[in-house]
Amino acid sequence: MKISYNWLQELLPDLNSAPKDIAELLTLHSFETEVAGRLAVNPKVQVRKIIKLEPHPNADRLQLATITNGLEKITVVCGAPNIKIGQLVPYSPPGTALFDETGQDFTIKETTIRGVTSPGMLNSLRELGLHPEHAGIWILPDDLPLGTSLADHFPADTILKAEITPNRAHDCLSHLGIAREIAALLALEVKPPPLAELPQPSSSINGISLGDINIPRYMAVGFTNLVAKPSPLCLQAYLLASGAKPHNQLVDITNYVMYEIGDPTHLFDDQTLPGQILGVRPATDGEKITALDNEVYQLTRDDLVITIDDKAVAIAGIKGGAATGINPSTTSGLLESANFPPHAIQQTAGRLNLSTEASYRFARGLDPNLIDISTRRVAYLLLTSGAKITGVMDYYPKPSRRPVIKFDPNQVSQFAGLNIAPDQVKDILIRLRCQVDDTAHLWAVTGPDDRLDLNIPPDLIEEVLRVIGLDKIPSRTPNITAASRPLSDRVQWRELTRDLLAAAGFTETYNYSFSHQPSLDLVGQTLDKSIAIEITNPISPEQKYLRQSLLPGIYGHLLANKSKLGKRARSVEQAIFEIGRIFTRGDEGIVEGIVEIEHVAGISWGEEGQAHIKGTVDDILDQFSISRTDLSRFGQVGLLDTDTRLAQKLNTPVAFFELDFDRLINSAERDPDYQLTTGGPGLKYQASSKYPPVYRDLSIIVSPQVTIEQIQGLIEDTGKDLIADVDLFDEYQHQGQTSYAFHLKYQSPHRTLTDQDIEKIHHKIISVLTKELNAQIR
Amino acid sequence: MTEPLTEKLQHLRTEAKHALDKAADQDSLEPWRVKYLGRKGQLARLIKDISQLDAPARKSAGQLANTIKQELTQAFTARAAVFRDHHSAPATALSGASLPPASSVGHLHPITLSIRRIQHIFARMGFIVAEGPLVEDPAYNFDLLNIPLHHPARAETDTFHTASGSVLRTHTSPVQLRAVLAMNLTPPFSVISPGRVFRSESTDASHEHTFHQLEAFMVGERVTVADFKGVVKKYFSDFFEQNVTTRLRPSYFPFVEPGFEVDMSCIICQQAGCSVCGRTGWLEMMGAGMVHPNVLKNMNIDHTRWQGFAFGGGIDRLAMLRHHIDDVRLFMSGRLDFLNQFS
Secondary structure, X not given: OEEEHHHHHHHOOOOOOOHHHHHHHHHHHOOOEEEEEEEOOOOOOEEEEEEEEEEOOOOOOOEEEEEEOOOXXXXXXXXXXXXXXXXXXXXXXXXXXXXXXOOOEEEOOOEEEOOEEEOOEEOOOOOOOOOOOOOOOOOEOOOOOOOOEHHHOOOOEEEEEEOOOHHHHHHHOOHHHHHHHHHHXXXXXXXXXXXXXXXXXXXXXXXXXXXXXXXXXXXXEEEEOOOOOOXXXXXXXXXXXXXXXXXXXXXXXXXXXXXXXXXXOEEEEHHHOOOOOEEEEEOOOOOEEEEOOOOEEEOOOOOEEEEEOOEEEEEOOOEEEOOOOOOOOOOOEEEEEEEOOHHHHHHHHHHHOOOOHHHHHHHOOOOOOHHHHHHHHHHHHHHHOOOEEEEEEEEOOOOOOOOEEEEOOHHHXXXXXXXXOHHHHHHHHHHOOOEEEOOOOOEEEEOOOOOOOOOOHHHHHHHHHHHHOHHHOOOOOOOOOOOOOOOOHHHHHHHHHHHHHHHOOOEEOOOOOEOOHHHHHHHOOOOXXXXXXXXXXXXXXXXXXXXXOOHHHHHHHHHHOHHHOOOOOOOOOEEEEXXXXXXXXXXXXXXXXXXXXEEEEEEEEOOOHHHHHHHHHHHHHHHOOOOHHHHHHHEEEEEOOHHHHHHOOOOOOEEEEEEEHHHHHHHOOOOXXXXXXXXXXXXXXXOOOOOOOEEEXXXXXXXXXXXXXXXXXXXXXXXXXXXXXXXXXXXXXXOOEEEEEEEEEEOOOOOOOOHHHHHHHHHHHHHHHHHHHOOEEO | OOOOHHHHHHHHHHHHHHHHHHOOOHHHHHHHHHHHOOOOOHHHHHHHHHOOOOHHHHHHHHHHHHHHHHHHHHHHHHHHHHHHHHOOOOOOOXXXXXXXXXXXXXXXXXXXXXXXXXHHHHHHOOOEEOOOOOEEOHHHHOHHHOOOXXXXXXXXXXXOEEOOOOEEOOOOOHHHHHHHHHOOOOOOEEEEEEEEEEOOOOOEOXXXXXXXXXXXXXXXXXXXXXXXXXXHHHHHHHHHOOOOXXXXXXXXXXXXXXXXXXXXXXXXXXXXXXXXXXXXXXXXXXXXXXXXXXXXXXXXXXOXXXXXXXXXXXXXXXXXXXXXXXXXXXXXXXXXXXXXXXX
């Protein structure tokens, strides 16, 4: 939520803290808050009056506006459709810095537009950096002194942004709520906004029909003598600071009160209402309404509508209807100030993809008693503008009361591990506007009406601790008594198996729990749909089911690395394993209908892959003291189908195994004995270069005393960080000499290497090898 | 008379360890491994002989053999790591020593290693490890954790649903209930549960839909916020091998009250301000709080007698900070040039 620092200062006259101090105060005691920026008008922008309008001679959509500052007049070109003679508007002379659609500032110059010179321009809110609105010129209230700098009447403000947690949405989505919070933390006084006194509810206003919908409260007030003109600038400034667009003083006042008090209200144009009887009912399936944004919404019976004579005039708690909204000729209105069931509002806003400031507040729950304050506040502001009240209706069958909490103040110290005296507890609760009856050993504490989150003793403990400051609680060194048996058999077996596989040359991978159709296709597996668990909102259509085997994922990972693996035929190119769960439907699991089984699986790719797999699986069975002849009870080993792998251009065999790890554990003939480790050193990840590698071959002949390490070492030292790999792929003896052939991988971490770069370094390497090792290059 | 099998095993262990200590470089490791730990190696041959023994002797010899096997395997892995540490280039960069051995040592996943590290730290503080299902009953993922159907916190979670009405667990908190109820735990107890969790989110460098969390909860007669602070401080300091400061801020989760967020001093810039900590000097590490009485009730624990804390934090995040990994998607990528770098 955006917070205006100026507005806070108005509500807290004794506030001395700077914006960044407020941000830190709230972050450490209430919720995360930061300073978001400034809201200010460039001092060069002036207030001017439009005295003449004529069409641009050479452009249909443009006008020439003659503006005056009271002394002299100039004519500017303007493309906005909403300007009229007599309006006060913002004018920027050449040299003023304004903002474009990306938020970048630009300086306006005197320009010629279609043959007419324009010395400056009239401005929209966006150009002044005040709001994204750019559909028209910002029309100013008519009481501003002509020819003055607009900044004189629009004080610069600092905007804070607070992440209000759901438990404080009831009271802190408003400046009054934030002010009260700061007041409690800093022991300040809040200056409450003035409220009007309302006449008694009368029958001169519409009755309400609700059926059996649960509406906690519905208040309506009738007004006449309304004028839909621009709001006073100070009110507009606060709306802009909250991120809202000003419209006219009637709509603005309801929005202003929402940002001030936290309770949304809605003003209907009385004369456009199709009748007398107010109602709230579920919409009918397919019922349509055009809302104030001029969009047509199709409703269902799960959505609530406000009705007049049963005709829908608003989407309850979310947005008013276009037909009954305030318009420039509105003179009388009906103010709705109500409280709606949070879940219904949440669901409708979600389904219609229409989340508004009002719906956001209702969806989190508001105190119905707040309606009293917000209605009287709107009334005060409207009355100040010259309006009159015609009648009041208040449907409030069951006034809401906060529960009385039986509270032992010593529990605070008990929870905290820090001694906090009952006096201090009481003081804090009172600062938070709680009523505290401490006459008995067990206190009776009632929170203020708007604190819907204070219901049980831990809620009060949280209040006391956060006001004191969580940093005041010391840190108690934990009592180091090691658990005698911290790891279950399963965890131990898993870690032992991991170590076994790593020692056998397998690298561990992790795959998603979703099956992946393309990977299934790669290994020629299919899911058993009759027992597959389907995700109704999958991350992609190919990942719609939970996996039933680990192999497709492991194989997919192997293929993903294909290009990076060595080019020579090794006995085992690469071996990968995974230990993880597979999922099927069934009755034997912990959760109804779901069976999760842990599997261990691996792939070994290379000439000796099959032997590698067989040997490793034997080792695994041995580890559990299970007989090797029992393999088929636990899973399978095999070779990936030749045609399948040749299709992926893998010329050497791919062997695999997959075992039911749960069954292995349950069949173990001995106990596991895994010793906890610290998980190895904190090796730092080095990202491989994103620039393309270039491969060059190098074949040399050397005398038999020369070792491969020597050759490699010289290549590395010469090539430095441009050599990414040296891969021996051939070796043979001939006439007393040894011939070696290498693939050299050139790659820079910083740039794409050019042919020249590579030629240069390749030659350098050759010359070093020739010189140092007497090598002959082939 | 030939010496008993157990003695042969002990001798082999000593001999193997000596030989390993004498291994001069990475290239000597493979022959050692083949000789002692290979399928036709000396240990394997002795293990085969175990089946000749009678039942009681078989059990103890088998246990000894496996202890030795594990010891030697771990020693081997450690030694290989030492050689790699001394290697100036990244682990994967250079291959092609002498013509290829059957296999070189494989590598464990950095999340596996982080979880091992975490288990080690917490076991020393008296915590046991519990696990739970990945596909959960909504009651355990939400309702019994005090998140009823109409709660805004529930609407804000991006949950994967199954056609049968289950959910993929969005946090490890359900294991609090599962562990207590399945293991019949009564207070006082201290439990951690690391594991996979799911959120339906689009992935980017800091977001994954499948990631890992650590749940920890400790309940006793007087388990306090001060105890929580102590445990967390030890956790982070041990994990990162540095003295770190932590900061608690008020926050909100339905299953704890009071609720906190825990920040840790940025270990990348030592709080000077950097891109990792968003120039604030603090890293957000976990949500936490005192277990809500409704949750204790759902565990059949008397909340008037017992109290405690719980926290949930990301493990991927911890691993990223420890190993300077800048993209969370690497963990599930299967890229060997990544996976090969951590052990």
